[in-house]
Amino acid sequence: MELKPKRFLILDDQLVLRKLISRQASFFSRYAVEIDEFSDPAEALRSIAEGGYQLIITDIGMPGMNGIDFIKNVARLGYQSALLIISGYDDKTLQTIADMSTNLGIACTRFLSKPYSAEAFVAMLNGIFNELERTELPASMDIELLLADICNDKFMLEFAPIVSLADHLPVGFSLRTLAIGGQRCCIDHLLPLLAGRRMASAVALETMVERIGRRLQGLFHAAGQDECRIHIRIDEACLCADNVFDHCFTQLQQYGVAPNRISFELADGLSRRSDALCFENIAKIKYLGFRLVADAFGTGSLTVGNLLKFPFDQINVPVETLRWLRTLQGEDSNTFRLLRHFGLSQVAVCATRVSDEEGRELALAMGCAKGLGDFLAGAVAEQDLAQAIIDCQGDQAAPGGTTE
Incomplete structure (x- = not known):
């Protein structure tokens, strides 16, 4: 049975890392995936405002608008689906940011600390969509x-x-x-x-x-x-x-x-x-x-x-x-x-x-x-x-x- 593709937005100011994440997302065989890549948080926010994304993947340390401010703006737009934070910060710091995101209304928030394996990335995607399926109302x-x-x-x-x-x-x-x-x-x-x-x-x-x-x-x-x-x-x-x-x-x-x-x-x-x-x-x-x-x-x-x-x-x-x-x-x-x-x-x-x-x-x-x-x-x-x-x-x- 054909399922609708899931739309991912990837935000990272470094081209190599952005392309790496995009490639790792292609290993996610559970759904067909459509990926939009952005290096500029402002442009990413304009695309999010148009709707349609099931997952946003973002870095934290970026010039200009940092990842924390980006997440706050994402929440202000009413986005409530899922967020994956990928960063080199320590787990305690990333957990604090994830808790902030949850309190802003993005209920399904996860994080990965760099470096990580492609297997860990795919496992994280599976976890995110399992959680979305558990919390979606079937009414x-x-x-x-x-x-x-x-x-x-x-x-x-x-x-x-x-x-x-x-x-x-x-x-x-x-x-x-x-x-x-x-x-x-x-x-x-x-x-x-x-x-x-x-x-x-x-x-x-x-x-x-x-x-x-x-x-x-x-x-x-x-x-x-x-x-x-x-x-x-x-x-x-x-x-x-x-x-x-x-x-x-x-x-x-x-x-x-x-x-x-x-x-x-x-x-x-x-x-x-x-x-x-x-x-x-x-x-x-x-x-x-x-x-x-x-x-x-x-x-x-x-x-x-x-x-x-x-x-x-x-x-x-x-x-x-x-x-x-x-x-x-x-x-x-x-x-x-x-x-x-x-x-x-x-x-x-x-x-x-x-x-x-x-x-x-x-x-x-x-x-x-x-x-x-x-x-x-x-x-x-x-x-x-x-x-x-x-x-x-x-x-x-x-x-x-x-x-x-």
């Missing part, structure tokens, strides 16, 4: 057209690799985005959007599982027990649908994909007020051979009671949660040892939203063996998923490989 999407496109197979999927934190080898893939109706819709947005329409969540889930099964037809069966797993996020609306997981099971059988290769990531916590069918479907997920993952522990509605009550195979813990756990008890590789008493191994704890090396090191120190985040690995398009899994299995077959 503008027509629910009728959305369901029609899903039912008529007019969408594409995108996955985020789950990697071993020790050696960066992929051990799984998590479904994160749908490209549909000319837009990219994060699963975090799609689920609540569908939840208000009866059976819409079930239809979407069954359709996505069928698409994944079709893509991987024969691959899981032939690759053996070390196969990477595919994680699919679900919410309470999915659990309220009758027979949805039976249908998913039947679809996977049709394509020769074993159900234990699919993990359902539960986004919502359940309480006594939840429909009885939700609890029945939790049991059915396990009975049918699927895996169950607790997602976003510590930042969503999943409670410790949920963790101890349900038969989870893995816990996803955002880096933000790991930070406050460290504040409470210090760095402890046995932070999640209590879960062992309920059948969950320490290696089954996965750190999520890992956006930098500090986050990766924290996750390792707190006992997480696996991680998910823009810093760790770039997104994988649907059409490349099968090859990515084959490559992953080749890596895991080598000495020192890691399996899930």
Whole structure:
């Protein structure tokens, strides 16, 4: 599905650096990119006033109008999308400037300190657009057209690799985005959007599982027990649908994909007020051979009671949660040892939203063996998923490989 190109504005008074950034942006394969380059902040501001940019990239140390004044003027123009600051200043100074930018209304502001690698630049772009997708309101999407496109197979999927934190080898893939109706819709947005329409969540889930099964037809069966797993996020609306997981099971059988290769990531916590069918479907997920993952522990509605009550195979813990756990008890590789008493191994704890090396090191120190985040690995398009899994299995077959 063809997506609209993203427009970038690059401001740097040094021609060589400006061209270098422009070239690095061309490595960003997630979208087609249109780039406008400027050496004069005043000219850049005139172009921004005309609108249409999804990302502004700017230096700070420039003659005439410096980067700080430029950012203030950008905010005065009402620009609110995303800003990437690239500068040789130290991280503390750049963080202060980024905080200023956020307070001025540019919510998605990131920075890179020179020197940096092309890989770090692309990872930063992925992080920026992931954040934009998480914060964009999906209300503008027509629910009728959305369901029609899903039912008529007019969408594409995108996955985020789950990697071993020790050696960066992929051990799984998590479904994160749908490209549909000319837009990219994060699963975090799609689920609540569908939840208000009866059976819409079930239809979407069954359709996505069928698409994944079709893509991987024969691959899981032939690759053996070390196969990477595919994680699919679900919410309470999915659990309220009758027979949805039976249908998913039947679809996977049709394509020769074993159900234990699919993990359902539960986004919502359940309480006594939840429909009885939700609890029945939790049991059915396990009975049918699927895996169950607790997602976003510590930042969503999943409670410790949920963790101890349900038969989870893995816990996803955002880096933000790991930070406050460290504040409470210090760095402890046995932070999640209590879960062992309920059948969950320490290696089954996965750190999520890992956006930098500090986050990766924290996750390792707190006992997480696996991680998910823009810093760790770039997104994988649907059409490349099968090859990515084959490559992953080749890596895991080598000495020192890691399996899930």
